[in-house]
Amino acid sequence: MIRERMSSEHAPRIPEVTAHLIEAGGKRLRPMLTLASARLMGYGGPYHVHLAAAVEFIHTATLLHDDVVDGSEKRRGRPTANLLWDNKSSVLVGDYLFARSFQLMTDAGNMQVQRILSNAAATIAEGEVLQLTAAQNLATDEGTYLKVVRGKTAALFAAACEVGGVIAGAGADAEQALRDYGDAMGIAFQIADDLLDFWGGDGIGKNKGDDFRDRKLTLPLIKAIALADAGEREFWVRTIEKGKQVPEDLGEALRLMDKHDTLEATRAAALEWSARAKAALETLPDDPIRQMLADIADYVVARVA
Amino acid sequence: MIRERMSSEHAPRIPEVTAHLIEAGGKRLRPMLTLASARLMGYGGPYHVHLAAAVEFIHTATLLHDDVVDGSEKRRGRPTANLLWDNKSSVLVGDYLFARSFQLMTDAGNMQVQRILSNAAATIAEGEVLQLTAAQNLATDEGTYLKVVRGKTAALFAAACEVGGVIAGAGADAEQALRDYGDAMGIAFQIADDLLDFWGGDGIGKNKGDDFRDRKLTLPLIKAIALADAGEREFWVRTIEKGKQVPEDLGEALRLMDKHDTLEATRAAALEWSARAKAALETLPDDPIRQMLADIADYVVARVA
Numbered sequence: 146m147i148r149e150r151m152s153s154e155h156a157p158r159i160p161e162v163t164a165h166l167i168e169a170g171g172k173r174l175r176p177m178l179t180l181a182s183a184r185l186m187g188y189g190g191p192y193h194v195h196l197a198a199a200v201e202f203i204h205t206a207t208l209l210h211d212d213v214v215d216g217s218e219k220r221r222g223r224p225t226a227n228l229l230w231d232n233k234s235s236v237l238v239g240d241y242l243f244a245r246s247f248q249l250m251t252d253a254g255n256m257q258v259q260r261i262l263s264n265a266a267a268t269i270a271e272g273e274v275l276q277l278t279a280a281q282n283l284a285t286d287e288g289t290y291l292k293v294v295r296g297k298t299a300a301l302f303a304a305a306c307e308v309g310g311v312i313a314g315a316g317a318d319a320e321q322a323l324r325d326y327g328d329a330m331g332i333a334f335q336i337a338d339d340l341l342d343f344w345g346g347d348g349i350g351k352n353k354g355d356d357f358r359d360r361k362l363t364l365p366l367i368k369a370i371a372l373a374d375a376g377e378r379e380f381w382v383r384t385i386e387k388g389k390q391v392p393e394d395l396g397e398a399l400r401l402m403d404k405h406d407t408l409e410a411t412r413a414a415a416l417e418w419s420a421r422a423k424a425a426l427e428t429l430p431d432d433p434i435r436q437m438l439a440d441i442a443d444y445v446v447a448r449v450a
Numbered sequence: 451m452i453r454e455r456m457s458s459e460h461a462p463r464i465p466e467v468t469a470h471l472i473e474a475g476g477k478r479l480r481p482m483l484t485l486a487s488a489r490l491m492g493y494g495g496p497y498h499v500h501l502a503a504a505v506e507f508i509h510t511a512t513l514l515h516d517d518v519v520d521g522s523e524k525r526r527g528r529p530t531a532n533l534l535w536d537n538k539s540s541v542l543v544g545d546y547l548f549a550r551s552f553q554l555m556t557d558a559g560n561m562q563v564q565r566i567l568s569n570a571a572a573t574i575a576e577g578e579v580l581q582l583t584a585a586q587n588l589a590t591d592e593g594t595y596l597k598v599v600r601g602k603t604a605a606l607f608a609a610a611c612e613v614g615g616v617i618a619g620a621g622a623d624a625e626q627a628l629r630d631y632g633d634a635m636g637i638a639f640q641i642a643d644d645l646l647d648f649w650g651g652d653g654i655g656k657n658k659g660d661d662f663r664d665r666k667l668t669l670p671l672i673k674a675i676a677l678a679d680a681g682e683r684e685f686w687v688r689t690i691e692k693g694k695q696v697p698e699d700l701g702e703a704l705r706l707m708d709k710h711d712t713l714e715a716t717r718a719a720a721l722e723w724s725a726r727a728k729a730a731l732e733t734l735p736d737d738p739i740r741q742m743l744a745d746i747a748d749y750v751v752a753r754v755a
Contacts, residue, residue: 155597156579210545214538233519236541237578240515240548244571247552251564259556259564266549273542274461292460 146198147176150245162226162238166205169221174334174441175305176201182309182323185434192253193312196262200305202246203266207273207301209239214273215359219352258308265304272296276361283370283386285362291332298338299331318428325425326438333418334445339363340411341448343399354395360385364414366398368407377401412449419446451503452481455550467531467543471510474526479639479746480610481506487614487628490739497558498617501567504558505610507551508571512578512606514544519578520664524657563613570609577601581666588675588691590667596637603643604636623733630730631743638723639750644668645716646753648704659700665690669719671703673712682706717754724751 147167153159176197183193211217212225213232219225227235243266250259276293279285306327310320342356343365356363362370362385370381380397384390402408422442429435443450452472458464481502488498516522517530518537524530532540548571555564581598584590611632615625647661648670661668667675667690675686685702689695707713727747734740748755 153576153579155601156576156583158579158583159576206545210541214541232537233582234579236515236519237575237582239545240511241572241575241579243545243548244568244575247564247568248572251561251568254561256556256559256561259552263549263552263556267546267553270542270546270549271458271461271464274458274463274539274546277538277542278461278463296460 146194146249147201150198150202150249151242153241158230158234159238159241162209162230162234163205163242165223165226165229166208166220167201169223171221173201174445175204175301178302178305178327178438178441179309181434181438182306183313184309185430185432185438186310186313186315186319186323188309188313190312192255193309195249195252196258196308196312197305199246199249199262200301200308202242202249203262203269204301206239206242206246207269207297209235209242211273214277215355217355253312255312257311261304261308261311265300268296268300272298272300279362281360281386281388282362283381285367286371287364287367290362290364290367294332294335295328298335299328302331302334303327322425322428326422326442329418329422329425330442330445333415333422333442336364336411336415336418337446337449340365340408340415343402343408344449354398357384357395357398358390360388365402365407365411368410369398369402369405372405372407373401415446415449419443451499451554452506455503455507455554456547458546463535463539464543464546467514467535467539468510468547470528470531470534471513471525472506474528476526478506479750480509480606483607483610483632483743483746484614486739486743487611488618489614490735490737490743491615491618491620491624491628493614493618495617497560498614500554500557501563501613501617502610504551504554504567505606505613507547507554508567508574509606511544511547511551512574512602514540514547516578519582520660522660558617560617562616566609566613566616570605573601573605577603577605584667586665586691586693587667588686590672591676592669592672595667595669595672599637599640600633603640604633607636607639608632627730627733631727631747634723634727634730635747635750638720638727638747641669641716641720641723642751642754645670645713645720648707648713649754659703662689662700662703663695665693669716670707670712673715674703674707674710677710677712678706720751720754724748 151160151163151167179197179200180193208220209226212220213227213235217225218228250262272293272295276297279289279293303324306323307320310323339356342363343354373381384394419442423439426435426438456465456468456472484502484505485498513525514531517525518532518540522530523533555567577598577600581602584594584598608629611628612625615628644661647668648659678686689699724747728744731740731743
């Protein structure tokens with residue numbers, strides 16, 4: 146379904162750019178959540194596939210636009226589309242995929258599904274704008290961070306799970322449980338991802354310290370800034386607020402996070418959200434698919450566990 | 451409705467950027483077409499307003515993204531959002547408005563409307579990508595130009611009219627007539643706009659010759675290139691295909707278009723599409739609103755008539 150709908154009759158550049166990103170892999174976590182939620186709740190029709198593809202297109206569109214916004218050069222271990230083609234193509238192909246995702250939803254013919262996914266799309270964009278304006282602002286606290294994460298990541302995970310339940314006619318309680326699972330799992334996923342930006346650097350297609358250089362206030366930094374003494378604060382004002390960085394500053398930032406143990410505290414937060422995700426599943430049918438969803442909640446934090 | 455739905459609980463930059471563009475004016479032609487089509491076909495409910503706002507949001511999102519793609523500095527007589535804020539804000543606020551437009555459609559609760567507008571959104575993006583890849587390509591002919599124009603402009607005019615009819619339950623024939631009217635009127639509008647890029651320069655918030663400098667092959671250029679002798683062709687290869695331009699080249703381009711009378715031929719094409727738009731109205735109810743729609747078809751080409 147993804148391959149079929151990423152085509153374009155008139156503009157061959159659209160499937161080229163889309164395929165570059167889609168065929169690079171990625172976990173397909175979001176569409177799988179939709180398929181799994183629908184199956185868990187007993188859905189027997191064909192439209193969970195349309196909704197799963199719609200969810201993946203929203204995600205793909207967001208990645209294309211994010212890489213333009215962040216000026217990123219690498220994604221899924223490959224050069225980004227904005228680097229290989231140009232920003233224009235990434236913006237417009239992203240728009241095309243957004244539109245295609247709404248066409249796919251329309252195929253499913255369920256108004257509640259449309260409402261959930263259009264709300265998610267709005268929340269994603271809102272979270273990204275909030276992140277943009279919170280960047281470089283040292284007053285950003287954990288509450289704002291959570292809002293950004295709910296917007297840019299958890300909203301789509303929550304919606305991906307919920308629409309699977311809705312298309313299956315699972316009922317309000319089960320739909321809410323699926324939504325809560327997706328929300329908590331998405332938060333766990335993003336916290337782990339933000340942590341890995343300071344740990345990683347190999348194999349995940351990102352460069353270590355990108356968020357620090359982009360002056361993005363993620364949880365490990367927010368926690369370190371909250372615990373900073375006067376001298377440390379000066380360092381954060383210079384590097385984050387004023388953006389006057391030299392290459393050695395990443396090492397000093399890592400030292401300060403280590404001093405205040407904020408990488409460890411961030412890791413604990415990720416694990417706690419993962420546990421909440423699993424708890425949300427308890428009222429759902431006891432089924433191998435439910436166990437698989439619980440495993441996914443472990444999987445998304447396994448890189449930091 | 452537009453003001454209400456452009457708000458954002460968490461990200462104040464969203465209504466700031468949106469208001470900058472929305473409050474600058476613009477003709478509100480597209481939403482007015484939706485309201486008029488619904489009323490013409492006897493609609494008495496409230497949802498034509500939601501659909502009109504949805505149409506305007508799609509248009510506004512497209513403008514924000516276009517100005518990023520084109521690196522434009524002026525729109526509706528004001529500095530563009532990408533200049534006043536940054537490309538990031540324009541991309542993300544555009545995404546937000548796309549999502550908001552789909553929320554508005556969902557409010558109307560009509561699947562056919564959703565299909566028409568999501569198809570239009572896909573066609574717009576496709577037209578923009580086609581324009582991007584056709585730019586700088588001297589082989590671009592009038593057929594490709596028409597595809598681009600149908601995509602980037604006429605698709606939303608056609609959908610704006612059609613959904614007004616659909617929400618009113620006008621029936622297939624009237625809905626098709628409204629769609630045909632919007633399509634032809636949109637083509638007339640865009641041809642006139644492309645012509646004005648070489649005529650204008652005052653009062654419309656654009657700089658004369660922008661399309662030539664951007665190496666966009668619009669109708670007056672395509673017609674001149676088709677009629678070029680060998681020496682003229684060298685000029686077009688250098689300025690459009692290779693993009694090696696000096697400021698005096700715009701004058702030479704205008705001289706060549708004048709020599710082959712292509713501005714006049716383009717003007718005639720705009721008037722012909724305007725006449726087709728009026729002809730499409732003939733089967734619709736004889737009503738002051740129908741006359742108003744006919745007047746709009748005159749209005750969009752009045753600047754070049």
